[in-house]
Amino acid sequence: MPRMSESLLEAHIRQYLAAQTGPEVVFTWQGGEPTLMGLDFFRRVVELQARHRKQGQRIENDLQTNGVLLDDEWCDFLKQHRFLVGLSIDGPAALHDAYRYSKGGKPTFDRVMAAVARLHKHDIRFNALCVVNRQNARRPIDVYRFLRDEVRPYIIQFIPAVERTNFNAVAPGYWNADELPLMGDTKAKPGQVDSIVTDWSVDPDDWGYFLTRIWDEWLKRDVGRIFVDQFENVISQLSGDGAQKCVSGQFCGKGLAIEHNGDVYSCDHFVYPEYRLGNIRKIHEGDMAFSERQKDFGLAKYKTLPKYCRACRYLSLCWGECPKNRFIKTPDGEPGLNYLCAGLKKFYGKVLLDYPRVRG
Numbered sequence: 207m208p209r210m211s212e213s214l215l216e217a218h219i220r221q222y223l224a225a226q227t228g229p230e231v232v233f234t235w236q237g238g239e240p241t242l243m244g245l246d247f248f249r250r251v252v253e254l255q256a257r258h259r260k261q262g263q264r265i266e267n268d269l270q271t272n273g274v275l276l277d278d279e280w281c282d283f284l285k286q287h288r289f290l291v292g293l294s295i296d297g298p299a300a301l302h303d304a305y306r307y308s309k310g311g312k313p314t315f316d317r318v319m320a321a322v323a324r325l326h327k328h329d330i331r332f333n334a335l336c337v338v339n340r341q342n343a344r345r346p347i348d349v350y351r352f353l354r355d356e357v358r359p360y361i362i363q364f365i366p367a368v369e370r371t372n373f374n375a376v377a378p379g380y381w382n383a384d385e386l387p388l389m390g391d392t393k394a395k396p397g398q399v400d401s402i403v404t405d406w407s408v409d410p411d412d413w414g415y416f417l418t419r420i421w422d423e424w425l426k427r428d429v430g431r432i433f434v435d436q437f438e439n440v441i442s443q444l445s446g447d448g449a450q451k452c453v454s455g456q457f458c459g460k461g462l463a464i465e466h467n468g469d470v471y472s473c474d475h476f477v478y479p480e481y482r483l484g485n486i487r488k489i490h491e492g493d494m495a496f497s498e499r500q501k502d503f504g505l506a507k508y509k510t511l512p513k514y515c516r517a518c519r520y521l522s523l524c525w526g527e528c529p530k531n532r533f534i535k536t537p538d539g540e541p542g543l544n545y546l547c548a549g550l551k552k553f554y555g556k557v558l559l560d561y562p563r564v565r566g
Contacts, residue, residue, distance in 0.1 A: 209243065210466040212250065217486050218464055219251070220258045223265075225492025231263050236270035236292075237474070245283055252287050268292065270335065272306065273321030274314055281328040291325060291332035293318070295357060297349040301342040305406055322357055334359035339367040340396050340405065343412035346419040354432055361433045364420075366413050368531050368545055369404045377478035378530040383541040387534055394534045394545060402533065403545070410545060414552030421553070425560055440557050441564060443523050453528045459504020462495055470494050472503045475530040512540040520554040 210218070223231060233255070235248075248269075255265050269284070270292040276284075284291060295318050296302045303313035325332050334357050336342070342349050353362050370376070386402075387393035393400050396407045408416075417436060424434055439450045449455040462483070463474035470491060472481040481503070483494040494500060511526050514536035518524070526532060527544045536543045544550070 208466040210468075214466075214468050214486070215247075215250070216254050216258075217468070218491070219254045221486055221491040223255070223258050223260060223263065225490070225495060226260075226263065229262055229264055230266060231259075232266045232268060234268040234270070236268075239272055239275075240269055241271050241275040241280065245280060248283065266290065270294065271321075272314065272318065274308075274317040276321040276324055278324065278328075281324050281330060285328050285330050289330075291330055292335045292363070293321060293325070293332050293357075293359070294335050294337070295322075295353070296336050296339070297342045297345070298352045301345065301349065304341050305337075305339060319356075326358070331360040333361040333363055335363045335365065337365050337367050338408050338413065338416055340408055340412070343408045343416045346416040347423060349416075350420045350423060354428070361435055363435045364417070366408045366546055368407050370402055370533060371404055372402075377480040378476055378533075380480060381533050381541075383535075386541050388539065389534055389537055389543055389547060391534075408546075408549075410547065410549040411552070412549065413546050414549030417549070417553040418556045421556060421560070425563065429564065436553075440523055440554070441561075444557075444561055445565075449525075454524060456508050456525045457504045458507045458529070459500055462491075462500070464491075472500055473530075475528065476503075510542055512536050512542045514538065514540060514543060518551075520551060520558075523554050523557075524550055 219233075222233070233251070235251075251267070255267075259265055267287065268290045272294045283289075294306070296304075296306060299313070299315040302315045302318065306314050306318075308314055334353050336349060336353060338349075350362075353359065370381075392398045393402050394410070395401060396403050396405050396409055420434070421437060424432060424437055428434075435451065439454060442448060442450050443454065452458050452461055459472065461473050463471045463477055464486070465471070465477065468486045470483045470486060470489075471477045472483060483489075483497065483500060507529050508525065510529070510532075511521075515521060515524075515526050524544075526542075527546055527550060531545045532542045534543045534545050534547075535541050
């Protein structure tokens, strides 16, 4: 496993803190699996953060993990240093183990649930991150009730699994427009021989079904009691308080990613040579974050929307979702439509219908 050297780690922390313009600074540690770096790495992290923080800065750390390495020593550390933990879990055992298995092909559900028990024992607030794929998308209530009643996280997060078959060869936005399927075409569905997405990717219609079914359950029983990030986000938007998630904002570009060798990319979904901004050994992180190139990247989310999106009644709630997923064509053949469009329309239509009940 590639590891960031201590000198690069210190340079990253120093530059990241120096570039911040607000009092709160959030470090996010994720993917692959950050706990493989070991506790000593993160002990060093908090030491370096304390050393290089500017006066008045408040430092927070987020850790996204599969949980299998979380023992009591890890939990003591996470509690002591107030790490926000995101735990990856995709539903009950059969659904979780369908795609989350060990290097040797063994199921991981029991190990993840052991981590759930430890996090509760140590009174650590954690979020449950559920990747919604082709299988669990068809059992939304089973997934939601399991997370709500068995896992009992602070926040429930749902992320759609969307992966192009050629994701490792072609960067987002660099697809051959002539080869993009139309909305509703079988090529824009998982499970087809000629599909442009992997078999485990969520079907767009299933994504809409998944969200609307859980929305109904949440609206009936759990408003104000259970925090589901998609739902709280859209309510925030409808209330005039703006998007809380980058994928539903008008612009993006604030989620830069740094690799173990010091290379910085425009977004953690765009770690491709085409989106490399530079290396912190040669260019300060702050200069990359506020560069014209990165500004153009963020503004492109809105500027590249097809006419079909600009005329959509849900535009102000969706803004074309994540640009990495814009690889199908609109019904009239314009490229740049989001793969999930059909499902998103179902969800937003349901939300607008029910919103007076939420507001009331």
